[in-house]
Amino acid sequence: MILKYEDFQFLLFEHRANGVLVVTINRPEKLNAANDRMLFEYAEVWNTVKHDAATRVVVITGAGRAFSAGGDLNGDLAKLGHVEPIVQMGENALNIVYNMIHLDKVIISAINGPAAGAGLALALTADISLIAEDAKITDAHSKIGVASGDHALMLWPLFCGLPKAKLYLLTANQLDGREAERIGLVSECMPRDALMPRALALADQLALGPQRAIRWTKRCLNHWVRQAAPIFDLSVAYEGLNFMEPDASEGLHAFVEKRAPRFPSAPPVPPAPTVD
Numbered sequence: 001m002i003l004k005y006e007d008f009q010f011l012l013f014e015h016r017a018n019g020v021l022v023v024t025i026n027r028p029e030k031l032n033a034a035n036d037r038m039l040f041e042y043a044e045v046w047n048t049v050k051h052d053a054a055t056r057v058v059v060i061t062g063a064g065r066a067f068s069a070g071g072d073l074n075g076d077l078a079k080l081g082h083v084e085p086i087v088q089m090g091e092n093a094l095n096i097v098y099n100m101i102h103l104d105k106v107i108i109s110a111i112n113g114p115a116a117g118a119g120l121a122l123a124l125t126a127d128i129s130l131i132a133e134d135a136k137i138t139d140a141h142s143k144i145g146v147a148s149g150d151h152a153l154m155l156w157p158l159f160c161g162l163p164k165a166k167l168y169l170l171t172a173n174q175l176d177g178r179e180a181e182r183i184g185l186v187s188e189c190m191p192r193d194a195l196m197p198r199a200l201a202l203a204d205q206l207a208l209g210p211q212r213a214i215r216w217t218k219r220c221l222n223h224w225v226r227q228a229a230p231i232f233d234l235s236v237a238y239e240g241l242n243f244m245e246p247d248a249s250e251g252l253h254a255f256v257e258k259r260a261p262r263f264p265s266a267p268p269v270p271p272a273p274t275v276d
Contacts, residue, residue, distance in 0.1 A: 002048055008048075011041050016200070021052070022060075023045060028064030033070055036092075042122055050103055060109050062119075066112075067135070068118065073144070090236045090239065101125065106128070108129075108206075109126035110130050111186070111195075114137070120138070120151070124155055129188075130198055131190075132192040134192065136175070137176075138174040145249075145263055147238040147239045164185075
């Protein structure tokens with residue numbers, strides 16, 4: 001069943017001239033971190049847009065000072081070791097990315113602040129990604145003891161090359177907007193106050209262009225991404241398996257408790273024996 005715009009709890013919609021739809025992720029008190037309902041909405045909104053004849057181009061951004069700071073890890077603690085909620089989480093991850101890829105209408109992300117996890121998947125799966133210079137992004141999966149499963153193993157090597165993808169996905173180090181643009185991970189970087197004007201100007205340009213030509217161009221370009229789909233499916237499966245392991249339990253608890261993790265798979269290395 002296709003959701004109506006009024007059915008969404010955590011997404012706000014502004015219908016602008018020329019068929020431009022602005023979608024705002026709206027849980028600012030939690031930095032727009034995604035709970036289970038939000039993950040469902042992140043996936044289903046693209047089906048709603050697909051069937052909305054009045055919408056030509058989508059701009060997605062976040063309310064407040066964040067785009068979407070990943071998943072709500074307090075809720076993820078309850079999923080540890082339980083198959084069904086982990087499988088559903090994986091299905092949502094797949095649906096978010098695939099629904100965006102398969103939507104022929106153009107999606108522009110205006111990354112106004114921190115983005116991680118499923119929020120970063122939204123931000124970077126968009127066809128044109130614009131980011132504020134000081135916005136911080138990270139794929140932090142490895143910091144909580146799970147494989148990167150939201151989007152990055154499929155998309156980052158295509159965007160910024162394998163060496164940079166390995167650097168940032170294995171370490172889970174943060175990037176700011178300037179670095180993300182420098183390595184080719186996003187389309188453009190700019191001062192925060194220029195972000196939405198640029199996004200809306202691009203949206204108007206695309207919305208007033210030849211719609212079938214633009215949409216079919218997107219469809220063809222996304223065959224580059226579709227070729228990497230087996231990588232994505234495998235990464236989501238591995239992430240789910242990791243949620244059954246002790247490292248994920250330690251990583252999630254450490255994050256919530258604001259302490260350094262002590263992963264069972266990486267015990268402290270004893271000091272080397274001294275040589276007389």
